[in-house]
Amino acid sequence: MSESSRIFTAALIVIGDEILSGRTHDKNIAQVATWLGAQGIRLAEVRVVSDHTPAIVEAVNALRARNDYLFTTGGIGPTHDDITVDAVAEALGVGVIVHPDARAILEGYYESRGGLNEARLRMARVPEGAELIPNRYTGAPGIRHGNIFLMAGVPQITAGMLDGLSGTLEGGQQLLSETVGCWCQESEVADLLRQTEADFASCQIGSYPFWRDGKSGANFVVRSVDADDLAACVRALARGLEAMDRPAYPGGIE
């Protein structure tokens, strides 16, 4: 197996009581997942944990060992409830230092905004050995330590950090996907789905039902790293649906 054909995986830890309380709807899972997909990296698992050091430490150590990359979102701001840096340092068994470049960035950013105070300086703290990830919006950088990436919790800032990392991480073959929609109950076509997946060894088919205006529909998402297999599997599935008098909608039903 060549290096490029091995599968690269990542895990994500979403840190924050605001997600677990239901107050804030997470947007980072889908955002990080989509970005990773474009890098040829698969998001293999996600954990949402509270603002509680032992919870973060446990998740960091479980997930960093078994994935190529680990991302976290949340908890790197200036307030008392921002404990991600300390928790990750504890998980890694390293100290926390003020990164000189981060300090310089924050001094520049806050020069016209009231100056650097103790709370703002907290955002220059990193686990010892870390590098910085640029933040184009609010100065305070993200943090990379080995295969661990600490990102902001605010989705637009996370987006900027991810954008800055695009193309810099080694990934494998991109998992391609195509969607076929159908106005049917998935239970009518379950045998067809199972058989079609079995006929194309490199493909997986996911079935996602919905209801709209009193009608049952489903989108079938075919995934493969092989573009030819993917196209052939999608054609076979569409033909199978048509043979059951169920018109197939290429691209899916939105």
Place this chain on the structure above:
Amino acid sequence: MSESSRIFTAALIVIGDEILSGRTHDKNIAQVATWLGAQGIRLAEVRVVSDHTPAIVEAVNALRARNDYLFTTGGIGPTHDDITVDAVAEALGVGVIVHPDARAILEGYYESRGGLNEARLRMARVPEGAELIPNRYTGAPGIRHGNIFLMAGVPQITAGMLDGLSGTLEGGQQLLSETVGCWCQESEVADLLRQTEADFASCQIGSYPFWRDGKSGANFVVRSVDADDLAACVRALARGLEAMDRPAYPGGIE
């Protein structure tokens, strides 16, 4: 400590490649979290896992042991990628049976919809020893086995199942919360937040910054099981903000 003052926790496992691919934005975390809060149960942790039996088994066994309740969403439909029932049975070390009541419900539901076929009958399969959770929308029930609740992945169906369970689970004191908004940078008021939290032992304060129209703002969410403490803490925080010439917005800034 009386029974009602102990803290009840729940965990949630979101099962599905469609979330991990970024294709589908999860809506069940916030929905389940909000519902649990109203039952006096705290959502302590969430894992998103793939449609892969070992991943589900690991998460079920880790989370059911250390929480009062465990909920799962996804993977209980009629197609080949619906493996939650089998994975949970494996985690529990029990067999899978066709539940007679579930079979009867599905026979009734599909009588006018083409009849019960093998795929539809899959939705009557449960881990041995399970009870059913009614599904008011599409027949196929949710499943309860001890402290584990297997729910649908489609959010509107999950909502109906949760509604049917309302008031049936033992919970503790509800965690109350109030939000105070402020047009300020959270780094300007970090000391105030830390000190105010320290002054009210039963309260936690979370700080959630945002940017809008080029202005920095933040919402400060105060949480407590004690209504009097909560109100006093919110008043103290608002007074502290006003003393810094930062008007406080009760209820937060939307």
